[in-house]
Amino acid sequence: MARTISVEVVYRGIFQKTLAKNICRGIVLAARKEGKIGISFGRYGDSPERNGIPAKNFAIVAPNEEELQLSMAQYEPETTDVTISVDDMLCKGVESWAWYGLQPINQKVRDQGTLIVTSMLPAEALINFCHTKPTPYRLAVIPAIPSFSGLWVYKDDHTDVRILGALPKVCPELVSLDSIQKAIKEEWNDDLKVTSARRTYEHTATRTVRPGEGNPEVPFKFDLPGWTKMREGVTIDGIRLGEPIKFGDQIGGYRPARNPYFKKYTTRTMRPVIDFDKCIKCTLCWLQCPDSCFDVTPDQTYDLNAEACCGCGVCEAVCPVDNCVTMVNEAEFADNKSQWEAYKQDKQAYQAWVDEKLTHRPERSHGFRYRGQYQEQVAKQGVGPGGAE
Amino acid sequence: MDPDSATAVRVAAAEQEALISGSEAVAVATRLADVDVLTAYPIRPYDTLMQYVAKQIANGEQDAEYIVAESEHSQFEIAKHAEAVGARAMCGSSGVGWCYAFEAIAVTPALRLPLVAMVGNRALDDPGAFGTEHNDALAARDLGWMHVWVDTAQEALDTTLMAYRVAEDRRVFLPCAISTDGAFLTHSQTLVKIPPQTWVDEFLPPYNRGDLRLHPDNPITIAPQVNEDWLMEIRRQTDEAMRNARGVIEEAYRDFRRIFGRGEGNPFFEEYRTEDAEVVLVGMGTLSMPVKVVIRKLREQGEKVGFVRVRWFRPFDHERLGALLSRFRAIGVIDRDFSMGSPFNSGVLANEIRATLYAQDRRPPVVSFIAGLGGREVTIPAVKEMIEQTRRAAAAGKAPADTQWIGVRA
The missing domain is CATH 3.30.70.20 (Alpha-Beta Plaits)
Known part of the structure; x- marks a missing residue:
């Protein structure tokens, strides 16, 4: 590998913070098996402890330490080779905090890069949510219900390793399946997880999304004011009368x-x-x-x-x-x-x-409310546990 | 009003003389400035201010909210919030008490709250010590507080009025700390001229917070959470306010001279016998007293020596101070503070002076001294020794590389 590869995981605060971290750690540890060097980090301005608010984690893998330094001491890379959306509703856009604007889920995906989405929806439905892009990219859908956990619990449903398994398929430059499997075995010591990764590798396919395909809406954005234009005294106007x-x-x-x-609506599922x-x-x-x-x-x-x-x-x-x-x-x-x-x-x-x-009421399982809830849920959706599809 | 009519007013309403200490002079200034809210927590030597305020209120001479908090932290927080709603406030502390309030102190400049505080300078415990040392106030030197050092009770009174005038100027809106040396100012009573209320009223307009006032009629949010997208702009605003303060201080002193008929010279530093001086000492606060005595004696013997007392430490008048100091053959800087491990192991002021001189074409040697820590007296022989060392540097064209500790037992 001659170049640096950046992977972004867009997740929901609290519910998926451990998931996002596990994926990024897994990437860096797997790449290490091939002598590459990497960094795994959360975007510092995010507050991963805010319910459902879109947040980001990154894994960056470089051929050597000097190359990696280019990607260090940054909050986020400018472009990604792979962006992973672990909740399909994030395809509608990402607004993490005030003045951030609405960032399309695919905004950072480079020309011919890949967007991975975990979803039970067909690719076409997801593309309709994603904003159009001037350059083509590829979409891979991993069939899965959104893996939501609580602050203190982690729903160990193999979503992390299934996404790791898909990565060598969509971006062979990043890491091989063999290295992914080795890293999973070492990190989790669980053969079923290794199998889940391999199966996802085998089943994952991508579909090209052409320029102009998708949601044509122009995302809202704001220009940050300069110091001469801002109110002084760290004050902001109160909300006026309606x-x-x-x-x-x-x-x-x-x-x-x-x-x-x-506006905050991208927090919503x-x-x-x-x-x-x-x-x-x-x-x-x-x-x-x-x-x-x-x-x-x-x-x-x-x-x-x-x-x-x-x-x-x-x-x-x-x-x-x-x-x-x-x-x-x-x-x-x-x-x-x-x-x-x-x-x-x-x-x-x-x-x-x-x-x-009213026939589309949500399945709510932010963490486990009772023993066996998750198993019930996957049985209903027709996705076997352990990633068996 | 022109100077002549100001003189006429002075004659009509002569100043009264009172025997009070430096902190009591600050207390009198809070009465004259009609301060709305005073917050207090006892620590020596600052407590001399709060005691005198309590006395003035008890005597019916002063009308103000007087809040004794449960700690310095709350004391500064309450004063800060009073300022936010448009009340003129006064606060203060000493030594580690000032440090305990640091969280509030650190955020006051960014919020642009023109709080005035008296620091009764005191050594930082441990060991428990009451004596003066400037490290307490200097701990806040880089945060956006204005800092001014005074050396007489009269100057303490006048500067408190000045501090409100400057701090509450819309172009500034920054807090101001007035440093008064523990013991020598806070616990020594001298004769002070107390100006009539009419002069103060003419000099000091009411505090108008304008669109930054926290009030139901002006709905605003203060201090929301921000990330890296915003903080640098906020810091730059504070920086601009501090830059503006230089001009506003000049204006305030000019007006003060017109109305009160005193306060000649550059507001930022006092020059003493510098006109043809070859070597000068530089320092802050009450060490000016023994230094001036020695300078006078040496002048009588024909020695060309002088003294520069820095008043406003923030904002620092680097332009005029640099131009002035570059004239001399050598400079001795006396720090009543320390900055362990700093360049040349100097105190804070010495390195500020070195940095100031760097922009000058002519850079005389700077000898740095640390003296008078923990309230130890800066004696006549000690001053003589410092002048002698500075003179040697002038003759050699070179200062000793390291800082000299004066009056320390080996």
């Missing part, structure tokens, strides 16, 4: 002003769907939402502002009416449009839409 909502002749309700520099006809106007969703996501409509019901919603599910939990506020898989949505406006335009069509959405 305004009433207009729909046709109807004016009323209240839409609070929100932080324009941090599910979102609430609201059945306005069921709403008893109890205010609880609006009151309890930690991110003030709800707008008061002129009907005095509560509409979700999907740009502000982290998908925490508190609204569903506090709603006293069955199936009035229901969390639905984020994969079922293509935009952040107002549900209330759709409801006002065509109530019948909206009801049909709600009924359909």
Whole structure:
């Protein structure tokens, strides 16, 4: 190998921090078997302890120490040979903190580089979420449900080694399968994990994504102000007052002003769907939402502002009416449009839409809530444990 | 008001004389400046300030919120927050008490809170010691605090008024520490002129925090979490404020002279008998007293010696001080502080002076002295010895490489 190779793992805070770290460690340890040298690090500005917020880990492998120094003392490489998205909803974009803007999942992937996504969705569906790119890249889908853990527990479901097994297939320059297997054996001392890696290697295939293919949306971004333009005293403006909502002749309700520099919706893996006809106007969703996501409509019901919603599910939990506020898989949505406006335009069509959405309730297993939960989950999805596909 | 009418006002409302210490003079200044919030936690020698404030309030002479905190850390935090809502505040401490407040001290400049604090300079414990040493205040030298050293109780009073005027200027908005030597200033009473309130009112406008004021009518968030994308710009803003302070200090002193009729010369440093001097000593604080005595004696004997007392240490007037010092044949710098392992094992001031001179075409030898630590007296013979060593450096055209400890038992 004559050049430095960079791998990025985009993951969700808390739920996948150990997963991301394991993958990056595995890469560097495997590359060492071939005499290469590497570095594994988390992006320092991330807070891996914030629930679900997109964060990043990197593994960089170089032919020698001097080459590696070029990639050290950096927060992140400019381009990657492989970007790994360990939750398919990150394909909608990555916004890690205020002023960061919306970074497409494939932004760093170099010309002819590879994006690996763990997902049960078909490649075409994922490409529709990913923003278009001027250069071609390859997409590899590893069939898997998102591996979410808790802060203190790690769901040892082989997602880490399956991704490691896919790497020599999509990027043989990085490391060989043999080295990956050796490193896994040494790090975990588990033959089943070695087998999982090999099987994923055998099954992984890539599909080329052409320039212009994908989501044409222009991602939002911000220009950071210079010191002469910034407010002094480390102060920022408070959120101003909001305004009433207009729909046709109807004016009323209240839409609070929100932080324009941090939308936060890329944190979400599910979102609430609201059945306005069921709403008893109890205010609880609006009151309890930690991110003030709800707008008061002129009907005095509560509409979700999907740009502000982290998908925490508190609204569903506090709603006293069955199936009035229901969390639905984020994969079922293509935009952040107002549900209330759709409801006002065509109530019948909206009801049909709600009924359909409610068939896609999320499987929630951030960590294990009871013994055997994970096994139940994979059996339901048709993915055997240990990576047997 | 022109100087003539200022004189007229002075005659009409003459200053009163009081026998007070340096810290009591600062306390009087807080009364004259109508400080809103004073926070306190006892530690010697700073406690002489808080005691006098308590007395003024008890006597009905001063109207202020007076908060005795449970520690220096809280003391500085409370004062900091008072400043954020637009209250004029005064704080202070000594030695390790100042160090205990360091978390609050470190963040005050970036938040642009014009807090004024008195540091009753004291050696850092251990060993327990009350005497003056400048390492306490100097520990905060690089953070964006303005630092000024005074050498008389009168100067302590005047400088406190000046400090508010400069710190609260919108172009500056930085905290200011006034260093008063423990014992020699804090515990010695001298005759001080107390100006009439009308002069102070003319000199010191109310504290107006403008759009940075934390108030329900001005909704802002102060000090959010940031990452590497922001901090350098914030530091540069603080840097610009400190640069601005140089001009604002000049303006304040000019105005002070006009209204109060005193405070001649360069605000940043005092020159004593430097006009035709061949060698000079440089120092800060009350060691000026024995040095001036020796300079006068040697002058009587025809020796061309002088003294430069640095008042404003931050911002440092490197341009004029550099130009001045480059005139002499040799310079002796007396540090009442230490900076272990620094270049030439010098104190802090000596290396600042060396750096200042580096930009000059003519760079006289600099002899660095460490003296008077822990409040040890800087004696007449000690000053004479330092002048003698400086003169030898002038004759040789070269200073000893290492720092000289003066008055230390071998």
